[in-house]
Amino acid sequence: xxxxxxxxxxxxxxxxxxxxxxxxxxxxxxxxxxxxxxxxxxxxxxxxxxxxxxxxxxxxxxxxxxxxxxxxxxxxxxxxxxxxxxxxxxxxxxxxxxxxxxxxxxxxxxxxxxxxxxxxxxxxxxxxxxxxxxxx
Numbered sequence: 001x002x003x004x005x006x007x008x009x010x011x012x013x014x015x016x017x018x019x020x021x022x023x024x025x026x027x028x029x030x031x032x033x034x035x036x037x038x039x040x041x042x043x044x045x046x047x048x049x050x051x052x053x054x055x056x057x058x059x060x061x062x063x064x065x066x067x068x069x070x071x072x073x074x075x076x077x078x079x080x081x082x083x084x085x086x087x088x089x090x091x092x093x094x095x096x097x098x099x100x101x102x103x104x105x106x107x108x109x110x111x112x113x114x115x116x117x118x119x120x121x122x123x124x125x126x127x128x129x130x131x132x133x134x135x136x
Contacts, residue, residue: 032090036083038076046070046078 019035026033043051045061047068054061054072061068061075070078085091 032084032088034084034087036080036087038080041076041079041083042072044075044079046075046082 023033040051042061043053045052045063045066045068047063048066050063050065052061052064059072061070061072063069068075
């Protein structure tokens with residue numbers, strides 16, 4: 001029979017191995033990895049940040065302040081994601097570039113312009129200078 005302390009050590013080692021593998025995969029794929037403190041993510045509202053005490057058996061998050069409702073785990077995942085963005089300084093502040101040209105559709109019944117018609121100044125995917133609207 002294993003001692004309870006051994007099972008805790010094994011679980012900690014498994015998480016450490018998982019984090020190490022995840023860091024390696026993120027580096028290989030050229031994406032970001034940030035470890036965040038998960039404490040309180042199920043109690044904090046992902047919409048407004050208000051903390052609400054709830055017992056473990058309550059599986060739905062319902063914020064009394066803003067009315068936001070979500071699955072408890074989904075709410076926690078949004079909070080972990082937001083903490084990761086804050087740690088990496090992503091999504092804070094204003095955009096670095098703004099669209100410099102928007103192609104106008106020839107059919108005037110369209111109410112919205114498709115995102116692939118917006119050309120951003122200095123976009124890394126832009127191979128040549130933007131075309132004028134009537135140019136082919």
